[in-house]
Amino acid sequence: MAPRFFCPESLASGQVITLPPQAAHHALRVLRLDTGDELVLFDGSGGEWAGRVVEAGRELRVELGGWRDAECESGLQLTLVQALPAADKMDWVVQKAVELGVSAIVPLQAKRSVVRLAGERAEKRQRHWHQVAVSACEQCGRNRLPALSGLIDLPHYLAQPAGDGETRFLLSPHQGLRLASFAPPEGALTLMVGPEGGFDPEEERAARSAGFQPVSLGPRVLRTETAGLAAIAAVMALWGDF
Secondary structure: OOEEOOOOOOOOOOOOOEEOOOHHHOOOOOOOOOOOOOEEEEEEOOEHHHHHHHEEEEEEEEEEEEOOOOOOOOOEEEEEEEEEOOOHHHHHHHHOOOHHHOEEEEEEEEOOOOOOOOOHHHHHHHHHHHHHHHHHHHOOOOEEOEEEEEOEHHHHHHHOOOOOOOOEEOOOOOOHHHHHHHHOOOOOEEEEEOOOOOHHHHHHHHHHOOOOEEOOOOOOOHHHHHHHHHHHHHHHHHHHHO
């Protein structure tokens, strides 16, 4: 299987392009690609291009061949709203959520979030998460980048209106119906996951007032970095493409 790389510029057959520095470094230093080697490029807008290395020196230049209408997106429009976990666990959550097929990820600041980010630190972390998502798309075959929003606190997020036909679930370790109890969503589906220690009672009440229905993933209490991914896999099995 030819290696895959994301290129943020608009692509077209017949172009000769220079790979972005990070992608070029991985191609040259890790994969040891050389002139004549084949690869695949995608720009995030859908589909992919066959490519061939025409220069492998200080830069890596690729000649684009034909475009392929290759897609592996889920028909379920799924958003993960994830309260920030401790340490670098958000990297894991972003990577695996992209692999599992989410359409969007919203990093959330809650009262019990251990990690507190703001300003330049928040912007730097978001750029890092974007690159994690890019790498996950390269690995799993996705040609469309999931939307990754900026960090937002819970009250501001809940103030945003729900989309038309949107179903909203709040993962709760202590209450809520089983996922299998619900009918298939008619529109988009949003899963919201609390931080270590969960949302506090006031936050849960606010979420329910905003249309989030409590759901349970069984009698075991899952870690925050486990709960969202388990729920994504479950809803993909119930209503998605698993």
